[in-house]
Amino acid sequence: MHADPPVTVDVVQRVRRGNEQAFEALLEQIVSTASTFEGYLGSSVFRPNHNDDSEYRIVFKFDRLENLKRWEHSKVRQQFLTQARNLTVDAGTFSIITGLETWFTLPAKPGMLPPPRYKMVLVSSLAIFGIDRLLMFLPLGWLAQLPSVLRAY
Known part of the structure; x- marks a missing residue:
């Protein structure tokens, strides 16, 4: 079990001005599709607090690293990432957290380590x-x- 632990994926994405509605629609599709994959435990979306902020934080949880990898390497996810590139400022950041660190996830504080x-x-x-x-x-x-x-x- 330790070789294939539960995982949390923290995604930080900055959306280009004027693309917020399109990104929200795409995000809804991504979360909906991810939920159909084996081992998906849930996700949380933290939207920008004010109009000057364009940063979204999306947290996905999977029961095992192997199941996360299946989602990450899926063709449908790759298509979503291609679509997202047209709506976002950059490629964003992706962090995979395992073990007790997931108890101390600080989703509202970008850049903070557990x-x-x-x-x-x-x-x-x-x-x-x-x-x-x-x-x-x-x-x-x-x-x-x-x-x-x-x-x-």
């Missing part, structure tokens, strides 16, 4: 430890009524 792994491990460990300590205070007498397989924890 925190270092040691910080993610520290935050996750503290959260798990805190939940474990809280569970110790629960009255656990009702667990005696459960089958031994469920009580083993």
Whole structure:
């Protein structure tokens, strides 16, 4: 499973002035088509905040890297990219994120990298430890009524 992890693809694209409606229509087709591919988990579109901004951020999630690669190398996606070149300022940026970094995706902040792994491990460990300590205070007498397989924890 580690060799083929879940992935998040972060796409940043700047649209040429006057092409916003055409890009929105194309984007709708892209998301709709991507959703038909195996392993597609969803996507989010972050549109420009104001009229002076032309930057779109599109986040795609796939269950496995292999399924993402199938989508990326598909003929239909290549056709969409060709169409998008006519509507955008440049080729845009594409980032593939795997593992715990996907928990810390910052889609509204262009160019920001996820925190270092040691910080993610520290935050996750503290959260798990805190939940474990809280569970110790629960009255656990009702667990005696459960089958031994469920009580083993």
